[in-house]
Amino acid sequence: MPGKRKLLSGNKIDPKPITGSISITELVDNNLLSYNGGRLREACRLFTEKILQEDVTVGMSLSGALTPAGLGISALIPLIENGFIDWMVSTGANLYHDTHFAIGLSMHRGRFDADDVALRKEGIVRIYDIFFDYDVLISTDDFFREVLKAPEFQREMSSSEMHFLVGKYLSEREKLLGTEKKSLLATAYQYGVPIYTSSPGDSSIGMNVAALALKDNQLKFDVSLDVNESAAIVLEAKRTGGKSAAIILGGGSPKNFLLQTEPHIQEVLGLQEKGYDYFIQLTDARVDTGGLSGATPGEAVSWGKIDPAQLPDSVVCYVDSTIGLPILAAYAMAKHSPRKPKRLFDHRNSLLKKIEAEFREKFGNINLK
C-alpha cells in the first residue's frame, strides 16, 4: 500500500461546469468523474487510446436485444465502417432482428407497460418497449428459409461463414430496397468482420435451420469450427506481436465464448499464452450472484482469460448498453481516425491452419488423451 501522498495523487474532483455548448468528448473527459460515470470515461479512453491502436485485434460480444433498439444502425455499423471492430460474437436473436431492417420491415417505439394479452390478440410482438407486427417474424422466417435453401448453404459450416453468406444476400437486398447501412450482417459481410454465435440453435435463425433440416436441407453448424476459429483469431493477434481486446456488451453466452478463446488456447490446446490485454464490459449483470455474466476481470485473470499484468486495463461499467454504447461510439469516432479493416473473415482458414499446426507440433506424436 502506497503512502498518503501517493494515495491522494489522483486528480482533484474539480470539474468544469456543464454548459449548453459542451461536446460529448468534453462531457466524458471533464464531467464523468466517479462511480459508473467514471467507469464510462475510463472505457471511452481505454477504447480510444489503447484498444484502437493498429496492432490490437478487437473482439466484441453482443447480448441483450441491441439491434431491435437501433444500436446496430446507430453504433455497431459505424464502428465497423471505421474499422473499430475486428470480430464479433452475438446471440442469434440480435442477428435475426437485424435482418428486419435490411429487408424493409419495421419495428416501432411502443410501451413497456402494455397489456400483453391484448397485444397477442392484435398480433403485436413486444420486446420491452418496442412493438412490431407478428408478420415481421413470419416474413423474416420466409426470407431465411428461402435463402438457406440456396446451393451454397448445402453443407456444414461455421456460424461465421453462415452469417457471411447471409450477409451477402442482405447486402444485395439492401441495395435493391435502398436500405443500405441498416444491417449489421450486411456491413460485416462488406468489411470481412466474422460474426460468430455461441448458440447456433438458439434463435429464430437456428429454428429455421432446424425446420429446413426436417425437409432434408443440408445446412449444418460446425460448432467446433467456431470454437477453433475464434481461438485462432486471438492467438494470431498475440503470435504476431499484437494485442487483443474484449469489448463485452451485456454478458451471457457471447461473453463466455469471447473469453473462452484463451482457456481454449492455454488449458485445452496446451499452448503458451497469457490472456486478453484489454477488457471493457458494459452490463447490468450483478457480481454477487456468481454467474459469468457479472464475473469481474479479476475472476477472469484467475482463469487465464486476461493477462494478469494487464488487469489495470480492464473496465466494467454498469450501464445499459443503450446509453453506454452510443456515448462510447461517439467518443471514439470523434477522437480516433478510422483503422484499416483487418478483414479477418478472409483469413479464417489460414489462421485455423496456424493454430492447428501449433497444436500438432506440440502434441503431434502423442494421442490426445
Add this chain to the structure above:
Amino acid sequence: MPGKRKLLSGNKIDPKPITGSISITELVDNNLLSYNGGRLREACRLFTEKILQEDVTVGMSLSGALTPAGLGISALIPLIENGFIDWMVSTGANLYHDTHFAIGLSMHRGRFDADDVALRKEGIVRIYDIFFDYDVLISTDDFFREVLKAPEFQREMSSSEMHFLVGKYLSEREKLLGTEKKSLLATAYQYGVPIYTSSPGDSSIGMNVAALALKDNQLKFDVSLDVNESAAIVLEAKRTGGKSAAIILGGGSPKNFLLQTEPHIQEVLGLQEKGYDYFIQLTDARVDTGGLSGATPGEAVSWGKIDPAQLPDSVVCYVDSTIGLPILAAYAMAKHSPRKPKRLFDHRNSLLKKIEAEFREKFGNINLK
C-alpha cells in the same frame, strides 16, 4: 386497447448513424431510442419541453454521494444558475461534502477496490472510488462548529434556513478563497433556492449540531417547519394556476420527503389537491423489493402523490446519476434559455401563512382530532 394500426404508430426504429461530430442533443434525440436509453431521452425532453415552462415549480431530491462525485460543480450549480431548480431536498451528506469544495479542501479520484484497512491506517477516507484525507472531515467539522456558534444560529429554525445561513458563510468564503461556483449551498443561497433535508440529524452536519448542543448551543431544527414549508411551496404552485415537478436523483428519504408534500396537503391537512404534474427519477433502485426508493409513478398515483391525469408525464430511468444527470443538464441548457429564478426562499414565510390560512379556514373552529 387500441387496434394494430394505432399500436404500431410509434416512430420507426431507424436512427441516424452516430458520427464523430454528433452533438449531445442530437445523440439524445436520435440515438437513445429504447430501454433506459429511451427513458433518458424521454426525461431530457420532458424536462426541457414541459418542466422548464415558466409556470412550473421544480423540486429536486438528491440522494447518493453526488457532490463528492463533482456533480454539484458540474451540473447542479449550473442548473440553479439557469433557474432550472426551484427547491431541493437533500441528504445531509451531500451538503456536508459540498462544503469541502468551498473552503478549499480537496477530494481525489481513487480506486473502488482499495484495501480499506490500509486506507484507515493511512488516514484516507473512501467514498467508493473517491479518496480524501481524514483531515478534510476534521477541518470541515471545525468550519461548521465555528459558523454554527454565530448569533444568527442561536435559535430554532427550518433546515432550509439553516442551509441558507450556512450558504451565506460559504459564499463569503468562496470569494475570499477564489473558489466561486464550487458550492451548491453557496449557489442556492445566492439564488434563493431553499434546500431542505429530510433527516437533519443524519450527517456530519447534524452530528456537529448535536455536539454543540452538548455545549449549550441553541441551534435546533424545527422539523415541522420543514414539512409545512415544503408542502406550502407545492401548494402555491398549484393554487396560482401553475404546475409542479419532481426530479428525483436516487431515492431514499429525500424522495419520500419531496413526494409527501402531496399527502401532507391532501390526506393530513385535508385540502383539495391532485398531485404532482411531472415526475422524473434517475435511480438504481429496484421496484420488486417493495421500497419507496424504487416505487413507480403508478404507485405514487395511488397515494395521491402524482395527478392520475398526468401519469403519462412521468419517467423513470434506471441509470447512475453520474451518467444521467450530466446528460440531462447538458441537454436542457442547450435547448432551453435560462428561467428567471423564483427565489422561493424569500417567500417561505408568506407561503407558509397561506397554507396555514387555508388549513385554518377549513378546520378553524373544530379541534384537530
Add this chain to the structure above:
Amino acid sequence: MPGKRKLLSGNKIDPKPITGSISITELVDNNLLSYNGGRLREACRLFTEKILQEDVTVGMSLSGALTPAGLGISALIPLIENGFIDWMVSTGANLYHDTHFAIGLSMHRGRFDADDVALRKEGIVRIYDIFFDYDVLISTDDFFREVLKAPEFQREMSSSEMHFLVGKYLSEREKLLGTEKKSLLATAYQYGVPIYTSSPGDSSIGMNVAALALKDNQLKFDVSLDVNESAAIVLEAKRTGGKSAAIILGGGSPKNFLLQTEPHIQEVLGLQEKGYDYFIQLTDARVDTGGLSGATPGEAVSWGKIDPAQLPDSVVCYVDSTIGLPILAAYAMAKHSPRKPKRLFDHRNSLLKKIEAEFREKFGNINLK
C-alpha cells in the same frame, strides 16, 4: 497471500441432499454454500454465534416497507421478545404502517401490476403488491392526532421517547382490541427497546406532528438528542467492555444513522473508539453507484464505522429482506436461547450523561471550535 494448500483449505463443496424433512437450520448450515446463499448462511451464523452473546449491544436499522409486508409481526416482534434486538433506527413509514395492525386496521395481499389510476379512483392505496383502503390512512392519522394532543407530548423530545409514548398507547389499544403482538412500537415499548428515526419529519407521523404544530401543539423533535443518545448507546457498549453490532435491513438514512454513531464518537466528539464489531446487511442496494446504501463494510472501515480488526465479522447478503429476515429470525430462535432484554430505553438519560461527561472532560475548558 497464503499458498495453495491454505487457499484450498476451505470446506469442500459437498452438501447433503435436500429432503422433504430438512429443517431450516439444516438447510442453512448444509445447503446455502456459495454466493448470496453462502452470505445468508454466514449472516445466520454470525448473528447466532457471535452477535447474540450477552455482552453485545445489537442495533438494527429498518428501511423499505417491511412492516406492511408483515415482517413486524412475523420476525421483528419475536426477535425483540427474545431479547435479540437492543435498539433500532427506522424510517417513519415503517412505524406509521406498524400502527395499523395495533388499532385493528387491515392491509391485504394485492397485485404489483394493478392499474393505479383505477385504484386511486376506488380509494385503494398500493405498496407494491399490498392493497389497503385510503381510510386506513385517515383513521391512522386520526389516531396519531388524538394521541399526540395528550399532555405528555406537549414538549420537545427525542424520537425514541416519542415512539415509546406512542407505543404505550398502542400497547393499551392492543389489549382493548385483542390485537396483542401486532405492533412493533407496542412491543418495543414493553421491552424498553428505543426506536429512533433519522428523518422525523419524513413520514405520515411527521406530517401529523407538523399539522398539529399549525394548531399550536407543542410536540417537537429534538434531533440532536437522537444523535447523542444513539451514540451514547454504542459508546456504553464499548466502554463497559462489550461489543456492538449493526444489523442493517435495506440501506438509506437509517443505515447511515446507525453507523454514524461511530464517526460522531470519534470524529466529532473526539473520543477514542474503533468502530462496530459486527455487521450484517440484507439489501438490494448496488455497490457501484457509490451511495451509502450499498457501501461495503470495507468502505465503512475507512470512516471508522467498523473496527478494522473486526472486518472479517461483516457480511452483506444481497437478498430481499422479505426472504432473508424470516430465515435469519427462524435460524436464530432455533439455535439460541432468549437473551435478557437490556431495556436501553430506561437508561437513555444515564448513558447520555456519560457520553456528555466524557466529552466535557476532554474538551471542558476549551470552547468547541
Add this chain to the structure above:
Amino acid sequence: MPGKRKLLSGNKIDPKPITGSISITELVDNNLLSYNGGRLREACRLFTEKILQEDVTVGMSLSGALTPAGLGISALIPLIENGFIDWMVSTGANLYHDTHFAIGLSMHRGRFDADDVALRKEGIVRIYDIFFDYDVLISTDDFFREVLKAPEFQREMSSSEMHFLVGKYLSEREKLLGTEKKSLLATAYQYGVPIYTSSPGDSSIGMNVAALALKDNQLKFDVSLDVNESAAIVLEAKRTGGKSAAIILGGGSPKNFLLQTEPHIQEVLGLQEKGYDYFIQLTDARVDTGGLSGATPGEAVSWGKIDPAQLPDSVVCYVDSTIGLPILAAYAMAKHSPRKPKRLFDHRNSLLKKIEAEFREKFGNINLK
C-alpha cells in the same frame, strides 16, 4: 377493474410469529407474504400444487454457476430422483463443473474478494467465492477427451445424447469411486432426463470436442436435432392433453432455448399451439434493460411462448438461485410425493417423428419457402 370490496379481498397481512421450531413449509406458507418473499411462496405453491401434477411436463433451464455452488448435489439431483424435472437446458459450464464431483475432484469455499493475480500465480481458479486447483480443469479435460474418443461418440448427435452418453460414464465412475449422487449428468442418465445445451461450443466441454476435432475425432453436435427434439417434447405434452411448465433458473441462452420451443412450433413449423401453461423464474436479471433474461411472462405471451389464458400461473422471483432453489426444492419434497419419471430421453426418437409427421402433414406437398 373490480370494485373496492373485491380489490381488498386478498388475504389480510397477519402472519403467525416465527418461532424456533417453525418448519420450512410453514415459513413459506405463513411468513413469505409480500415482495420477493411473496413471489417465492407463490413459486413454491405453483410448483407443488399445479406443476407437479402427473400430466405436466416440466422443463428446467440452468444458467449461472449453479453446480459449482453445490446445487446439483443439494437440489437438482433430489428433484430428478423425485421425478420433478422431466427435461433440462443447461449452459455447458454447469455440466462441465458437475463432472468434477463425480470423478473425485474437489471445489472449496473461498473468498469473493481474493487477490486474483496472486490466485493465478498459485494456480487457483475462482468462481466468485469458490476456489479450486487449476489441475481440476486439466483432469476434467483429460476425462472428457478420454471418454469422447470412445467409439459410441464417433458420430453426429444431439447434445442430449452426448450428455446421456457422458452421464453413463460418470455413473460408472461414481460407482467405482463411491461418489454416487454427486453428478447431475449421471443422475439424468439414470432417470432418462434429457439435458440439452443451447450453446454446445461454449464451455470446456465444447472446447474439448473442438480440440479433438483437430485430431480427426468424429463427434459433432447436431444443433438442429436439439431444436427439433426439445420442441417435440413440449408439443407431445400438449398433444396428449397434458400441460407444460418452464422452470427457469437465471436467464440467458438456456432460458431462450427452453421458451423458443413454442415459437418453433407455432411461428416456424406453423403448427397450432398456445404456449407454456406454467412459468417460474428465479433470477437477478433486470427487466428494464430489455434483454431476454429479464423479459417478463407478459412479454413472453406476446411471442406465443406462454398461453395468454395461463398468464396468472406465472411467477418471477428476484432472488439468487442459491437461496431460492433450496427452499423451492425442500418445500416441494415436503409437500408432494415423488412422481413417476417420464424418461423422456427414451422417447426422443418417437417424439421427433411425431412432430416431423405433423409438420410434413401440414406442409408435405409444398416446398418450405
